[in-house]
Amino acid sequence: MPTIDFLRAYWSPAELATNGVILLNLLGALALGLLVGYERSYHGRAAGMRTYGLVCMASAALTVLGGYPEFWYGGHGSIVGSDPTRVIQGIVTGVGFLGAGVIMREGFNISGLTTAASIWASSVIGIMVGIGFYLSAMGLAFLCAMAMIFLSKLENWLPSRHAVAITMRFKRDFVPREDALRRMAAKRGYDIAGGSLTIGSTDGMQEWRFVAIAHGKNTGASLSAMSAELAAFDGIAGFQLSHARN
Numbered sequence: 001m002p003t004i005d006f007l008r009a010y011w012s013p014a015e016l017a018t019n020g021v022i023l024l025n026l027l028g029a030l031a032l033g034l035l036v037g038y039e040r041s042y043h044g045r046a047a048g049m050r051t052y053g054l055v056c057m058a059s060a061a062l063t064v065l066g067g068y069p070e071f072w073y074g075g076h077g078s079i080v081g082s083d084p085t086r087v088i089q090g091i092v093t094g095v096g097f098l099g100a101g102v103i104m105r106e107g108f109n110i111s112g113l114t115t116a117a118s119i120w121a122s123s124v125i126g127i128m129v130g131i132g133f134y135l136s137a138m139g140l141a142f143l144c145a146m147a148m149i150f151l152s153k154l155e156n157w158l159p160s161r162h163a164v165a166i167t168m169r170f171k172r173d174f175v176p177r178e179d180a181l182r183r184m185a186a187k188r189g190y191d192i193a194g195g196s197l198t199i200g201s202t203d204g205m206q207e208w209r210f211v212a213i214a215h216g217k218n219t220g221a222s223l224s225a226m227s228a229e230l231a232a233f234d235g236i237a238g239f240q241l242s243h244a245r246n
Helices: 004-011 013-042 049-065 069-075 084-100 113-130 134-157 178-187 223-232
Strands: 104-106 109-111 163-170 190-192 198-202 205-214 236-243
Touching: 004 013, 004 069, 013 049, 013 069, 013 134, 049 084, 049 113, 049 134, 084 113, 113 134, 163 223, 178 190, 223 236
Parallel strands: none
Antiparallel strands: 104 109, 163 205, 163 236, 190 205, 198 205
């Protein structure tokens, strides 16, 4: 039966100092992940600051844990009969498949990336609790919660370029021109994202799909304004507009 001294080992000065080092690693990884995520968010990509920050921080947590095996289980790692690293590998792999199940894609819109990243980060929190790094686990849980609550507000405050997913169905035998489409988008404050244009044809009716990225945060025509213009265009049989989101 565990004694008081056995339980106290989980909060010993050496254990707390190790947790402090781990927390510093988590903060550094979160900052760098946010930096990369902001670049993607600025260019209107699906995965943004929250997704990159959570994944980078959780990955750092798993990596740094392997550097302090002598502090696992309150420094009583010798009493463990099996290899905990094999258990951790299985957990990370299994939860990765679980997270993939919440990612949804509809056309150019991808949703659930942040939820998937948070599920994976939660598994890392559970691993840290399991091996006795309680302070680091609480720190990671706090940072994850703050990232999901406040980073969306930070993204809205920072300079960004919102993206719009557009599907245009043209009337039979009408042949659109890409250069004319790009000029029309530019006049309305948008650029067509490179590599996003997809063209299909059914019964002589062409369908164009692409992502338009605004020139700046406060530029670009609204969806309602673009909808009114497209509805009045003679060559268009139907269209669909939506904000590209994650």
